[in-house]
Amino acid sequence: MNLLNIHRVKVGDREFPVKITNRAMILYEKMTGSTVVSFEGTEKLLQFFYCTAQAGAKATGEDFKYSFDEFLDVIDDYYSETLINFSNALMAEMGGGEKKQSKKSE
Numbered sequence: 001m002n003l004l005n006i007h008r009v010k011v012g013d014r015e016f017p018v019k020i021t022n023r024a025m026i027l028y029e030k031m032t033g034s035t036v037v038s039f040e041g042t043e044k045l046l047q048f049f050y051c052t053a054q055a056g057a058k059a060t061g062e063d064f065k066y067s068f069d070e071f072l073d074v075i076d077d078y079y080s081e082t083l084i085n086f087s088n089a090l091m092a093e094m095g096g097g098e099k100k101q102s103k104k105s106e
Contacts, residue, residue: 006056009049012078018089024048031068034065042083043087046072049086064085068079 006014028051029035038102039045051069061098066074075082 006059007085007092009053009082009084009085009089011075016053017060017062018049018052018086019056019059020052020090020093021055021059023058024051027051027054039073045083045086046075049075049082078084 006017006019011016028048031051034044039048047068050066050068053071054064056062083100
């Protein structure tokens with residue numbers, strides 16, 4: 001399994017590069033106090049998204065100047081789209097294949 005891929009996660013009119021790296025894992029562990037990635041609820045999943053977005057931005061040279069709270073403000077209006085698109089990126093990274101991204105319901 002190659003965990004060096006960069007996936008782009010669409011959230012509204014923005015796209016965030018995400019990358020599962022040692023940096024992302026360390027950021028997640030510092031943020032949550034957990035040594036194992038656990039998606040026991042939306043908060044943990046979004047914290048992992050935040051950490052992988054930071055790592056993805058660093059890898060691509062893009063700016064990422066959001067606190068976690070600011071990041072939530074950006075993605076909040078796109079709750080379902082965010083969860084689906086990030087989950088699809090994780091599945092693709094873990095070898096499960098990438099599914100079509102959902103369109104925001106109007």
